[in-house]
Amino acid sequence: MISRHPPVGDFADDFDHTDPAWVNDPYPIWADLRQRCPVAHSERYGGAWLPVTHDLVSEVAYDHEHFTSRSVVVSERRPGPEDLPAPIGLAPPISSDPPYHGLVRRMLLPAFTPKPTAALEPFTRDLCRELLKATDGRGAFDASLEYAQHIPVRVIVKYLGFPQEDADLFRGFIRLVLEEVDLPQEEREERFAEVDEYMDAQIEDHRARPRDDLTSFLLEAEIGGQKLPVEHIRGTMTLLMIAGIDTTWSAIGASLWHLAQHPGDRSRLASEPALMDTALEEFLRAYAPVTMARLVAKDFDFHGHPFKEGDWLLLPFPAANRDPAAFENPDLVQLDRARNRHAAFGLGRHRCLGSNLARMELRIALEEWLARYPDFELSDPAAVTWSAGQVRGPRRLPVTILGRSG
Amino acid sequence: MTHATFRVHVDPDKCQGHNRCYSVSPDLFELDDLGMSSEVGGGLVPAGQLSLARLAVANCPELAISLTEVTQAAEATQ
Numbered sequence: 001m002i003s004r005h006p007p008v009g010d011f012a013d014d015f016d017h018t019d020p021a022w023v024n025d026p027y028p029i030w031a032d033l034r035q036r037c038p039v040a041h042s043e044r045y046g047g048a049w050l051p052v053t054h055d056l057v058s059e060v061a062y063d064h065e066h067f068t069s070r071s072v073v074v075s076e077r078r079p080g081p082e083d084l085p086a087p088i089g090l091a092p093p094i095s096s097d098p099p100y101h102g103l104v105r106r107m108l109l110p111a112f113t114p115k116p117t118a119a120l121e122p123f124t125r126d127l128c129r130e131l132l133k134a135t136d137g138r139g140a141f142d143a144s145l146e147y148a149q150h151i152p153v154r155v156i157v158k159y160l161g162f163p164q165e166d167a168d169l170f171r172g173f174i175r176l177v178l179e180e181v182d183l184p185q186e187e188r189e190e191r192f193a194e195v196d197e198y199m200d201a202q203i204e205d206h207r208a209r210p211r212d213d214l215t216s217f218l219l220e221a222e223i224g225g226q227k228l229p230v231e232h233i234r235g236t237m238t239l240l241m242i243a244g245i246d247t248t249w250s251a252i253g254a255s256l257w258h259l260a261q262h263p264g265d266r267s268r269l270a271s272e273p274a275l276m277d278t279a280l281e282e283f284l285r286a287y288a289p290v291t292m293a294r295l296v297a298k299d300f301d302f303h304g305h306p307f308k309e310g311d312w313l314l315l316p317f318p319a320a321n322r323d324p325a326a327f328e329n330p331d332l333v334q335l336d337r338a339r340n341r342h343a344a345f346g347l348g349r350h351r352c353l354g355s356n357l358a359r360m361e362l363r364i365a366l367e368e369w370l371a372r373y374p375d376f377e378l379s380d381p382a383a384v385t386w387s388a389g390q391v392r393g394p395r396r397l398p399v400t401i402l403g404r405s406g
Numbered sequence: 407m408t409h410a411t412f413r414v415h416v417d418p419d420k421c422q423g424h425n426r427c428y429s430v431s432p433d434l435f436e437l438d439d440l441g442m443s444s445e446v447g448g449g450l451v452p453a454g455q456l457s458l459a460r461l462a463v464a465n466c467p468e469l470a471i472s473l474t475e476v477t478q479a480a481e482a483t484q
Contacts, residue, residue: 106440113441114425277429339464347467351422
């Protein structure tokens with residue numbers, strides 16, 4: 001995308017995660033900052049900080065005294081008095097702080113353990129096969145637009161119990177929330193209202209006709225013997241929809257992007273299916289899509305930096321995963337990396353709720369792809385584009401199929 | 407004569423349910439309804455599973471798993 005902001009001069013004191021240099025290849029930027037800072041600052045977005053080492057990222061993730069999750073997407077606007085106050089926030093529990101956060105999380109966790117996730121596996125596998133079948137007989141197509149993008153959206157739409165034909169609608173919402181963070185605030189708010197309207201209609205429909213899905217689960221859920229207020233349900237549904245789609249799309253796309261350029265890894269993975277367990281974790285480490293954010297909760301000194309209440313802090317788990325102090329040869333993708341404490345799903349209380357679901361989707365998406373197309377390459381490396389903002393993955397990924405199986 | 411045995415333990419205050427330990431060594435760990443992990447039984451690592459226990463430790467993002475050597479006096483000699 002074309003940034004609406006002026007170009008960045010020095011990322012150490014003027015960083016911007018929508019800058020084209022960051023969007024195209026953030027790793028050298030983080031490596032440089034790790035040497036020079038390792039906490040960068042920017043006056044953009046009304047003031048923001050960026051720690052880039054694994055140690056500092058962990059420290060922030062575990063610190064609920066000095067940082068709040070009330071908003072986790074850096075934009076021109078901070079949460080105001082008209083928003084749901086802490087500790088609930090706009091999209092509980094991602095926007096909630098402890099101790100309230102723990103109550104909401106405990107309510108949701110049973111729906112995201114390996115067991116219910118495994119129940120979605122057959123649907124996911126059929127879906128992957130169906131998407132691949134649609135590419136039959138074509139020597140080249142876009143692996144992001146025609147494959148990766150559709151998998152998580154249709155899985156979460158199924159789990160929420162929304163009509164499958166609404167899948168397309170969601171991608172617009174997600175772009176708005178995650179990528180178009182530099183749009184004028186008025187336009188953002190107008191479009192957020194559309195998301196709320198859609199969710200309200202779904203809630204009404206599920207109230208009238210309860211069924212066995214995540215939306216009905218939320219309508220029945222109680223915290224402290226009380227049903228959840230409608231804003232809470234809407235916020236959590238929006239969160240599950242948004243958090244479940246862009247992120248996994250990015251992980252699938254980035255893994256295919258890597259495989260398209262590494263014939264050795266491709267053939268190894270196709271011929272040694274047992275390697276998938278470590279390979280999947282390695283893709284998640286090296287190409288972790290999600291950077292989170294916090295707001296500074298009170299003035300304090302963070303390793304010599306004067307953090308002020310209300311400052312943004314970008315929490316780049318992908319940068320933590322490339323820290324040489326935490327990982328041997330961090331920029332090298334090793335499919336059999338056995339020791340891999342990566343933080344792709346975050347650290348601490350806010351660990352990604354859907355990590356089991358994401359792993360299942362990524363594994364099946366790669367298994368099915370390699371079963372059908374064990375050999376492929378980028379059609380034009382320069383034609384690959386990456387999403388801007390806090391979720392990073394390929395959005396255009398033209399590939400050429402080199403061999404066919406079956 | 408002594409022989410070394412090992413015990414794994416998941417710190418419930420640190421575990422956040424990443425499920426990495428369960429994934430790499432499913433015989434040593436079990437998950438509760440919330441997806442949080444704990445060691446199976448008393449956490450004693452059966453012979454032949456030590457490398458899997460080490461793998462679990464090396465893959466826990468929260469550093470929640472400990473592996474300690476328990477040195478036991480052997481049974482009275484033959």
